[in-house]
Amino acid sequence: MSAAEVLIVGAGPVGLCLALALEQQGVRVRIIDKEPSFSGESKAVTIQPRTLELFQMLGVADRLMKDGVVNPVMNMHVGRKRVTVLRYDRLETAFAFYLHLHQGQTERVLVQALGERGITVERATALEGFEQDAAGVTARLARAGGEREEVRVPYLVGCDGGHSRVRAVLDLGFKGARYDDNWIMTDVRIPNMSLARDERHGFILDRFPFVVLNLGNDYYRLIAARPPGSPLAGQVPTLEEFRAIMTPLGLGHWKLEEPLWLTHYNPSQRLVSDYRVGRVFVAGDAAHVNTPIAAQGLNTGALDAVNLAWKLRLAVRGKASTALLDSYHAERHAAAVTMFAQNDRLTLLVFGANPLLRFIARKQLHLLNVPALNLKNVLGTSQLDLHYRRSPVVQTALDPPGTRASLAAFEWGRARPGDRAPHCMMLDAEKHTAMYEVLRATHHTLFILGGAKPDAARMKAVAEHAREQYGEWLIPHFVFHGQIPPGFDAGGAGAVWRDEDGKVHQSLGAKGAGCVLIRPDAYVAARFPLSATAGLDTYFKALLT
Structure with missing residues (x-):
């Protein structure tokens, strides 16, 4: 057994x-x-930024980074013409890039x-x-x-x-279906690759894509798909087939050497x-x-x-x-x-099989040159905007009165229950520390925010209540806007941080003092004013038996 x-x-x-x-x-x-x-x-x-944030909490992000290749942007072309650049480098995260590994x-x-x-x-x-x-x-x-x-x-x-x-x-x-698209792929050495090596490159051709991803050591992943009705469908691709795709794009001079593999498949x-x-x-x-x-x-x-x-x-x-x-x-x-x-x-x-819809869709790529639309797009593909706002186990569902009460202390549009915990920096006695270095995959994290005029006694009372009732499941942290009050002693109730410029309070949506509870998977569980610790009790009573 x-x-x-x-x-x-x-x-x-x-x-x-x-x-x-x-x-x-x-x-x-x-x-x-x-x-x-x-x-x-x-x-x-491809490892996306959100995955890297979680790998950091599991203690393996640095190892993956050491072995991987960082690519901060993806150049998107229609045919040979570059029409936009997907800007991962503008994301608010410690991992503002694609990692290839x-x-x-x-x-x-x-x-x-x-x-x-x-x-x-x-x-x-x-x-x-x-x-x-x-x-x-x-x-x-x-x-x-x-x-x-x-x-x-x-x-x-x-x-x-x-x-x-x-x-x-x-x-x-x-349920689902197998697609007719016949994808082909190789990992191949290209010693004279002439595009920017630290960027991704995507080409949208007539009825299929061509993508180039840097894997390091002069190796690149080439991805394409055969057009509908191709006589090559179902056959293992050759380097000559890839070269035939590359040549009209002005890339036919690339040397394709020592492929690690050549494969094809119809995705489902x-x-x-x-x-x-x-x-x-x-x-x-x-x-x-x-x-x-x-x-x-x-x-x-x-x-x-x-x-x-x-x-x-x-x-x-x-x-x-x-x-x-x-x-x-x-x-x-x-x-x-x-x-x-x-x-x-x-x-x-x-x-798309419809030429008109395909034409319109390609034209829409130009809209991604608008910074706000570009950001919206990459937030989606990076999974940083994934949320659980409609979850049955976040405050919005578990405690509607508490959710309404929280609006006195928090903005509705930032760090709502179910949202990803934001990336921001905090300061202890020695150095600046990213929030994701503070969060733990083993416990809930309770940030007790002091606001501009902190009530240290009430903050400590919240921490002591949290540790007494739920100490096995959460870790409290005190966050003071500006300076830590002279003589403040947490008394072992939690770690103490300074929010120098107010960015932590702002990122968590706090108008002033309040509490934000983050789940072990780094999503916001609940928010409540310092005076309403019942919000913490309501949440844990719903989760625990």
């Missing part, structure tokens, strides 16, 4: 991310994968981090089936040598890809009917597969993992309400629907 509290099926990036997040929170995990080793294929290569490298960083924590992926171990009851899940495992094992765990999570065994056993719907876009059935969950490609057009697959799966991890921590401790576990589906299913709609719009732009 296993001592694990969660069994993770599938050791791709999503399963590894979930294992790391759970281990960080003190949850005992086992992670299995039916394959004997890494696939060796590069697969997904082979999926295998991402997996190795996560495996190494798990190994340092005493967790090893059990490879060549497949899930044959499972049954669940009110107390747990009994899973049947089979190893390559024929050995079998029966495992009893409180919870099981399927991160086992588009052909998920977990999803099949649950008999979940997986499918979404599972339920992310949770009892004590079993699905995440990543087991829950959603999508076209590669916006580079969202791995990133959406990582957000699944971090969203689920803190809820499972409460569940294995016997503290999670049914509403909290159900919120995993409510939040992440809605996020996938939003992503799919974005992919559909991009597909119309690139592949």
Whole structure:
């Protein structure tokens, strides 16, 4: 019998991310994968800013940055003419760029981090089936040598890809369709690449795209798709096929050498009917597969993992309400629907069969030269504007009176319940520190804001109440606008920070004094005035049993 509290099926990036997040929170995990080793294929290569923020909280962002290639902008062309530049470098985040990194490298960083924590992926171990009851899940495992094992765990999570065994056993719907677009791709050495090497490049051609992504060491990912009716559909692409696409773009002189792989596929876009059935969950490609057009697959799966991890921590401790576990589906299913709609719009732009609609869509690219529209676009693709405002477990749903009361202390348009925690800098006695270095994936974070005229006694009273009632689940922080009051002593109730220029208060939407509670996945849970700590109680009473 296993001592694990969660069994993770599938050791791709999503399963590894979930294992790391759970281990960080003190949850005992086992992670299995039916394959004997890494696939060796590069697969997904783009890590979005929101994913990097969460990886920072998991302690692996710096390692990924060391191995990856930073690209702050993407040049968009129609034919040979550049019509706009997508400006990730203007995003308000510590990671204002695309990070390019082979999926295998991402997996190795996560495996190494798990190994340092005493967790090893059990490879060549497949899930044959499972049954669940009110107390747990009994899973049947089979190893390559024929050995079998029966495992009893409180919870099981399927991160086992588009052909998920977990999803099949649950008999979940997986609605969607396979697209006719025949994508081709290679990772190839280009020693004389003549475009800006630290930028992404996308070309929208007549009925398909051509994309160039820098992978480092003179290697580039080239992505294209064959036009409808191409006689090459279904065949492995050649470097000559890529050269034929590049030559009309003035890129035919590039040397294409030593390809790591050449592949083709017809993408699908499918979404599972339920992310949770009892004590079993699905995440990543087991829950959603999508076209590669916006580079969202791995990133959406990582957000699944971090969203689920803190809820499972409460569940294995016997503290999670049914509403909290159900919120995993409510939040992440809605996020996938939003992503799919974005992919559909991009597909119309690139592949649309109607010439007039295709022409209009291409003309709309010019609108992205308006800074506000450019920012709106990249906030979407970077997943920084993803929110859970309609979640059943944020203050807006749990405590409507408290939400209305919070408007006396907070602006409605900033850091609303369900929004991503903003990026801003705070100052302690020694140095400036980014908020995401303060947030913890293991706990809620309670920022107690002093405003222009801080009431230190009331701030301490809030912190003491929070620690006394919910100290196992949250960490308080005092934030003073300007100077810390002379003689202020937190008395061990929480860390103390200075908000030199008021940017922390402003980013959190505070008009003055107040409290902002941030979830372990770095989304705003609730806001309330210093005088209304009942808002904190209402939130946790809804989450905890």
